[in-house]
Amino acid sequence: MAKNLGVVLGVVFLVVGALGMFVSNPLVGPSGIFVTDTLHDIVHLATGLLFLAVAFFAEASMAMFMKVFGVVYLLVAVLGFLGGDMILGLITANMADHLLHVVLGVVILALGFKVGGNGGSGMGGMTS
Numbered sequence: 001m002a003k004n005l006g007v008v009l010g011v012v013f014l015v016v017g018a019l020g021m022f023v024s025n026p027l028v029g030p031s032g033i034f035v036t037d038t039l040h041d042i043v044h045l046a047t048g049l050l051f052l053a054v055a056f057f058a059e060a061s062m063a064m065f066m067k068v069f070g071v072v073y074l075l076v077a078v079l080g081f082l083g084g085d086m087i088l089g090l091i092t093a094n095m096a097d098h099l100l101h102v103v104l105g106v107v108i109l110a111l112g113f114k115v116g117g118n119g120g121s122g123m124g125g126m127t128s
Helices: 002-022 038-057 059-083 095-115
Strands: none
Touching: 002 038, 002 059, 002 095, 038 059, 059 095
């Protein structure tokens, strides 16, 4: 289950990054509902590649990776709320992005605990 979740999340982040970077669309991009710039899109692409790498090459660590990633995304949300339209003065974002980062952080963190088994102990829990 952890591997499958990692693959799905990886593909979703790759698609979002590619949409923002290469395809003019109303959802994600410089004028989309979720405002992104090139660096923001690169972060999405890198995140997708990380999820896929952990899913395929370090499956036993997927639960821990999801927990860490969830916490990082929650921190990104906080930085976004504090920084307004810029995260750390580097990445363009808007309120829709900040709210999505909160939702993703909570959901991915919760999934990390769910696939991690009893209390999520160890470096990965179940690897079904």
